[in-house]
Amino acid sequence: xxxxxxxxxxxxxxxxxxxxxxxxxxxxxxxxxxxxxxxxxxxxxxxxxxxxxxxxxxxxxxxxxxxxxxxxxxxxxxxxxxxxxxxxxxxxxxxxxxxxxxxxxxxxxxxxxxxxxxxxxxxxxxxxxxxxxxxxxxxxxxxxxxxxxxxxxxxxxxxxxxxxxxxxxxxxxxxxxxxxxxxxxxxxxxxxxxx
Numbered sequence: 001x002x003x004x005x006x007x008x009x010x011x012x013x014x015x016x017x018x019x020x021x022x023x024x025x026x027x028x029x030x031x032x033x034x035x036x037x038x039x040x041x042x043x044x045x046x047x048x049x050x051x052x053x054x055x056x057x058x059x060x061x062x063x064x065x066x067x068x069x070x071x072x073x074x075x076x077x078x079x080x081x082x083x084x085x086x087x088x089x090x091x092x093x094x095x096x097x098x099x100x101x102x103x104x105x106x107x108x109x110x111x112x113x114x115x116x117x118x119x120x121x122x123x124x125x126x127x128x129x130x131x132x133x134x135x136x137x138x139x140x141x142x143x144x145x146x147x148x149x150x151x152x153x154x155x156x157x158x159x160x161x162x163x164x165x166x167x168x169x170x171x172x173x174x175x176x177x178x179x180x181x182x183x184x185x186x187x188x189x190x191x192x193x194x195x
Contacts, residue, residue, distance in 0.1 A: 034064035045077060048085050053077060061118070071119030072132050079112025079136045109140035130154035131164055134171075144175035162192060 041056035057074035064070070083105045090096050096104075116133045123129055134150030137143045151168035154160050165188050172181035 030064045031066075034060050034067070034070070037063060038070060045081070048088075050082055050085050050089075054082070057115070061115075065119070065122040068119065068123055068126055068128055071115060071123070072128060075112040075115040075119070075132060075136070078115055079109045079140050082111070083108040083140075105140060109136050112136050112140070125157050127154045127157040127160035127164065130157065131160075134167070138171060144171050147171050148175060148177075162188075 037056055037060040041053055041060060044052035044056055057070075057077065060070050061074060083101075086104050086108070087093055087096050087101055090100070093101065113133060113136055116129050116136070119129050120126070130150050131154045134147045134154060137150055138147035148168055148171040151164055151171060155165045155168060165184070169181040169184045169188070172178075172184065
């Protein structure tokens with residue numbers, strides 16, 4: 001309803017002139033408005049209002065795309081919470097066939113990945129986004145190849161923690177690529193701190 005009444009808030013195109021003007025007018029209040037919107041999103045999340053939560057996640061990242069936390073938590077809600085809500089709305093895990101549960105889970109995981117990809121436009125060298133991408137690929141889609149690649153790409157970025165490199169090797173091992181995992185760990189070992 002909000003988007004229909006206020007063309008400047010239509011999120012179909014981040015480059016929309018009306019939206020750009022609205023954001024420019026916010027000026028220094030942008031962060032404050034985004035924080036207030038995030039709190040509203042959280043209130044909708046607590047009610048398990050999927051359309052309201054989804055709209056506000058998109059709105060908050062459009063208002064202020066700078067905080068990575070909005071993107072990360074938004075992607076997590078979309079990929080992990082929304083499938084459970086959708087399945088509950090269709091009768092619950094006991095009533096919804098496993099194939100339908102998988103389809104819903106896959107749809108929401110891909111939607112979460114789209115949120116991460118949108119964030120990467122604003123934060124192209126952020127290891128947290130690549131790590132979360134890998135987590136969704138691994139835990140929601142079961143795509144070991146994609147997850148291993150995303151963990152590797154996360155590791156290449158500044159300030160990436162060592163566990164990301166270890167996760168890359170672990171996912172390679174799970175994928176049956178044990179020699180590659182061992183070679184990775186052997187090359188990594190000299191780079192680790194003594195402790």
